Amino acid sequence: MEDEKDYALPGFDTEAKDNSRRNFLKQSTLLTAVALTPGTAIKAADMRLDEKIAEAFEKMPIKLEVNGVAHSLSVEPRATLLDILREQLDLTGTKKGCDHGQCGACTVHIDGHRVNSCLTLGVMASGKKITTIEGLAKGDELHPMQEAFLKHDGFQCGYCTPGQIMSAVACIREGHANSEMEIREYMSGNICRCGAYPNIVNAIQEVKEGAQAV
Amino acid sequence: MKVKEIIGQITNDIMTNDPMTKEGLSRVDGRLKVTGQAKYSAEYKVKDLVYGVLVGSTIAKGTIKSIDTKKAEAAPGVLSVLTCFNAPKIPGYQTDTPSPKGPLKIFYNDQVYFNGQPIALVVADTFERALFAASRVSAVYESGPHQTNLKDNISTAVAPGRGKDFVKGVEDTWNTAPVKIQQEYTIPTEVHNPMELHATIARWDADDKITVYTKTQGVKSTQRSIAQAFKLPPENVQVTAPFVGGAFGAALRTWPHEIAAVLAAKVTGKPVKLVLSRADMFTSVGYRPYTWQKVSIGANPDGKLFGITHEATGQSSVYEDFTEGVVNISQLMYASPNINTRYKIVSLNVNTPTPMRGPGEATGAFALESAMDELSYQLNIDPIDFRMRNYAETDPGNDKPYSSKYLSDAYKIGAEKIGWSNRNQKPGAVTENGWLAGYGMAAGMFGAHRSSATVLARMMADGTLVLQTAVTDIGPGTGTAMVSIASEVMGIPAEKIKFDMGDSSLPPSPTQGGSQITSTVGSAVHDACVELKEKFKSMAGNTDASNYTQILKQQNLDKLEVTTSSKGGAEQGKYAMYSWSVHFMKVLVHPTTGVVKINKAISVADAGLIISPKTARSQMIGGTIMGIGMALTEEAIIDHRYGRLVNNNFADYHVPVQADIPQVEAYFVNKPDTILNPIGAKGMGEIATIGVAAAVANAVYNATGKRVRDLPITPDKLV
Ligand code: FES
Ligand code: FES
Numbered sequence A: 001m002e003d004e005k006d007y008a009l010p011g012f013d014t015e016a017k018d019n020s021r022r023n024f025l026k027q028s029t030l031l032t033a034v035a036l037t038p039g040t041a042i043k044a045a046d047m048r049l050d051e052k053i054a055e056a057f058e059k060m061p062i063k064l065e066v067n068g069v070a071h072s073l074s075v076e077p078r079a080t081l082l083d084i085l086r087e088q089l090d091l092t093g094t095k096k097g098c099d100h101g102q103c104g105a106c107t108v109h110i111d112g113h114r115v116n117s118c119l120t121l122g123v124m125a126s127g128k129k130i131t132t133i134e135g136l137a138k139g140d141e142l143h144p145m146q147e148a149f150l151k152h153d154g155f156q157c158g159y160c161t162p163g164q165i166m167s168a169v170a171c172i173r174e175g176h177a178n179s180e181m182e183i184r185e186y187m188s189g190n191i192c193r194c195g196a197y198p199n200i201v202n203a204i205q206e207v208k209e210g211a212q213a214v
Numbered sequence B: 001m002k003v004k005e006i007i008g009q010i011t012n013d014i015m016t017n018d019p020m021t022k023e024g025l026s027r028v029d030g031r032l033k034v035t036g037q038a039k040y041s042a043e044y045k046v047k048d049l050v051y052g053v054l055v056g057s058t059i060a061k062g063t064i065k066s067i068d069t070k071k072a073e074a075a076p077g078v079l080s081v082l083t084c085f086n087a088p089k090i091p092g093y094q095t096d097t098p099s100p101k102g103p104l105k106i107f108y109n110d111q112v113y114f115n116g117q118p119i120a121l122v123v124a125d126t127f128e129r130a131l132f133a134a135s136r137v138s139a140v141y142e143s144g145p146h147q148t149n150l151k152d153n154i155s156t157a158v159a160p161g162r163g164k165d166f167v168k169g170v171e172d173t174w175n176t177a178p179v180k181i182q183q184e185y186t187i188p189t190e191v192h193n194p195m196e197l198h199a200t201i202a203r204w205d206a207d208d209k210i211t212v213y214t215k216t217q218g219v220k221s222t223q224r225s226i227a228q229a230f231k232l233p234p235e236n237v238q239v240t241a242p243f244v245g246g247a248f249g250a251a252l253r254t255w256p257h258e259i260a261a262v263l264a265a266k267v268t269g270k271p272v273k274l275v276l277s278r279a280d281m282f283t284s285v286g287y288r289p290y291t292w293q294k295v296s297i298g299a300n301p302d303g304k305l306f307g308i309t310h311e312a313t314g315q316s317s318v319y320e321d322f323t324e325g326v327v328n329i330s331q332l333m334y335a336s337p338n339i340n341t342r343y344k345i346v347s348l349n350v351n352t353p354t355p356m357r358g359p360g361e362a363t364g365a366f367a368l369e370s371a372m373d374e375l376s377y378q379l380n381i382d383p384i385d386f387r388m389r390n391y392a393e394t395d396p397g398n399d400k401p402y403s404s405k406y407l408s409d410a411y412k413i414g415a416e417k418i419g420w421s422n423r424n425q426k427p428g429a430v431t432e433n434g435w436l437a438g439y440g441m442a443a444g445m446f447g448a449h450r451s452s453a454t455v456l457a458r459m460m461a462d463g464t465l466v467l468q469t470a471v472t473d474i475g476p477g478t479g480t481a482m483v484s485i486a487s488e489v490m491g492i493p494a495e496k497i498k499f500d501m502g503d504s505s506l507p508p509s510p511t512q513g514g515s516q517i518t519s520t521v522g523s524a525v526h527d528a529c530v531e532l533k534e535k536f537k538s539m540a541g542n543t544d545a546s547n548y549t550q551i552l553k554q555q556n557l558d559k560l561e562v563t564t565s566s567k568g569g570a571e572q573g574k575y576a577m578y579s580w581s582v583h584f585m586k587v588l589v590h591p592t593t594g595v596v597k598i599n600k601a602i603s604v605a606d607a608g609l610i611i612s613p614k615t616a617r618s619q620m621i622g623g624t625i626m627g628i629g630m631a632l633t634e635e636a637i638i639d640h641r642y643g644r645l646v647n648n649n650f651a652d653y654h655v656p657v658q659a660d661i662p663q664v665e666a667y668f669v670n671k672p673d674t675i676l677n678p679i680g681a682k683g684m685g686e687i688a689t690i691g692v693a694a695a696v697a698n699a700v701y702n703a704t705g706k707r708v709r710d711l712p713i714t715p716d717k718l719v
Helices: A021-027 A038-046 A049-058 A081-088 A144-152 A161-173 A180-186 A197-210 B003-016 B030-034 B070-074 B127-134 B151-156 B219-229 B256-268 B278-284 B328-332 B359-379 B383-389 B407-418 B478-490 B517-540 B548-554 B613-632 B692-704
Strands: A060-066 A069-075 A107-110 A113-116 A129-131 B050-056 B062-068 B078-083 B118-124 B138-143 B166-168 B179-187 B199-206 B209-214 B237-240 B272-275 B291-299 B305-317 B338-348 B435-447 B453-460 B465-468 B497-500 B559-566 B578-589 B596-606 B664-668
Touching: A069 A081, A081 A107, A081 B127, A107 A161, A113 A161, A144 A161, A144 A197, A144 B030, A161 A197, A161 B030, A180 A197, A197 B613, B050 B127, B050 B256, B050 B278, B062 B118, B070 B078, B070 B127, B078 B127, B078 B256, B118 B127, B118 B256, B151 B338, B179 B359, B199 B256, B209 B219, B209 B256, B219 B237, B219 B256, B256 B272, B256 B278, B291 B359, B305 B328, B305 B359, B328 B338, B328 B359, B328 B435, B359 B383, B359 B435, B359 B613, B359 B692, B383 B407, B383 B435, B407 B435, B407 B578, B407 B596, B407 B664, B435 B692, B453 B517, B465 B478, B465 B517, B478 B497, B478 B517, B478 B613, B517 B548, B517 B559, B548 B559, B578 B692, B596 B613, B596 B692, B613 B664, B613 B692
Parallel strands: A060 A129, B050 B272, B209 B237, B305 B338, B465 B497, B596 B664
Antiparallel strands: A060 A069, A107 A113, A107 A129, B050 B118, B062 B138, B078 B118, B166 B338, B179 B291, B199 B209, B199 B272, B291 B305, B435 B578, B453 B465, B453 B559, B578 B596
């Protein structure tokens, strides 16, 4: 069974027989790098150490500052920021609604700008400052936008809500909240299937007019 | 005072305390939702979690000859690839008497019934690895000729078991009236698409015990279904769903992917998380079915209806007969001496539909209320006036009195709010800034129900009231409404009340669907609180019975609790009970491009007494917006050559976004139904959407003189 494994690193012909992860390890000059004798290498392969070593090489070290907390992580290059937040950092406030940049549920701030975290690979965000819904309030004191969403009932099921709020804050910061129509236009990347749209507009307008710091 | 008197007293209190004059509670779970702390099904931290990704069929009908799982199994981190060829038998699937039709059994045999049907589940240690490995599963099929087009197959339509023809008076006699209309209408397949993807985390805690976090509208029914499938005692299946990210009907039943997650957890010996992709959401959790309708109405020149005939044919799958109340609205809405309806379904190579908000009634109301509008122009009578001339004072089907009906009040409120007096009876006559302007209205109705629920009410020594019942909240604000009721009855502030829900180990409540939860569970909360209050009274002697903490202290108790079951009684058979709505639209249509903009939308509900004004308003607005999507943009499109959906994503399937929606306003007649239940509330979830699509179509006609009978009303149909 083991020998039939034909997993390939990206860019390799996946059908080729001799590029399995195990063979890759055996043939690789990495052998010297890990300072193993061939005999030891075979033993290591049998113990699936090859898997583990290959895995380590497939991962990239990244540094993320999320809500003011620094994280050093090792992630696969294909892992999205959204999945890293949700699955590795247990920051599940950021939601997955489509995974394709079509719904806005995953909106976070990267260096202050709103971004769909499902369209952002973790490696692209390395070294950047990320704010998620969990980092918006100051302790027990809610952000004015969170207060306004509560007051205006800017949600029902609450699933799109973190994305809406992150987007709404950015919408004001960008200077795109100067009229009801402008807010609608610049909030159209955040779908709410429960249909809280009018209430969301009211919440954003109140925060904008209240001129509180966002 | 006897319990009955207390109920009367409290009911009076609630009723005189007019919710329209107060804002109502903000959502009791609102803080959790705006801070990202509310946990939805996919978000539980479970040790040793592994990830499942489904692989769908690429043909619409046929037999799976083989599935190559080797490449997937060889991919890093893969623990298992389940298919119909290797999956362990699910005990509940094995029956001695196989029925020809029934729910889809996942990995049960080699048959493919629709394109996208799950044929494999890949389980790996990370989501990325499972997703990659799933791309390496391939199948060899022997495909058969599929049918996915309702129009091409309408000759095969059959009347389903549950769909008896309805006849009042003389059948098909509309034809003999002096003024008449006969038109055909179609609605395309529409998909619920709640924002939360359906997700299940399944963990076996012992050989015969399991915990399941899953997206469901009913934890109790999910518990039953999983217990049945795996032949477990129901109490060994713990189902948890305190937060549900929208559902609109899509989580009314237990779906095959949920069973697959439980199975995969068994096979791998690890907790499995299975989250559907957005594309999966189009083929795995139901939809509003493509439906053809023909409405024929005859009237006298004075606008009195003489006969209505409503025919409808909807699509279902080949493995299940899905039926819904498409034609019911014509049996119930207007006083007409002759009414008859016929309902059929066509079996196609598609997945089974599921009730979607306002279910069949929303489909039926589009046709009936469009036809009524068409006839009003033919009669040259104002559409509201026309409806009032045929206003039913008793149930047209069986002459029963209504438990309450204030639809005429709703007409008046809506007409005033939209500015109906500005409407021109002549279509296409008004322009505003180069756009054609028009007004339209349409009504909706849905049964007002009350089933049974059990609520535990426990007063703690510190004065906190804990309420517990299994009900879920898919978004309307169930917890908030329940806390409002308890706060009124107990006379304590809402902050002192905790409502536990969405947990199968709590006392039973019905599945959240069919607009019955406020009526059913609200009444149970009411009754439990009344009983608890009564218990305090009997202990209080002549001291103040409402000082709960004091009484507990005197009695040396750390808590006092009751568990109360509550359900509707004999009134159910004696009265016709419905909620009513009317929707008013002002639209602008661009004469060159055919773009339709909703300029103003007003929805008015007769949903009895409004318990929780703030959340009720949002629910009503949300339903209207879903109806606007139905009217203008939503359409799931199948490429019939392959029987495969081509727009199974949010870029190509257009649900309304901010820019599509004006300031929708919702109003309530807000008069209690004194018969349905002790709290005076009727349901609202469905009527919020029922009638909206017709109101939009009618407004478009008023603006342009063009009648669109095939939804959605896209610009190409107007230029
Ligand atoms: S999940 Fe990122 S845009 Fe939908
Ligand atoms: S609140 Fe449910 S999707 Fe927006």
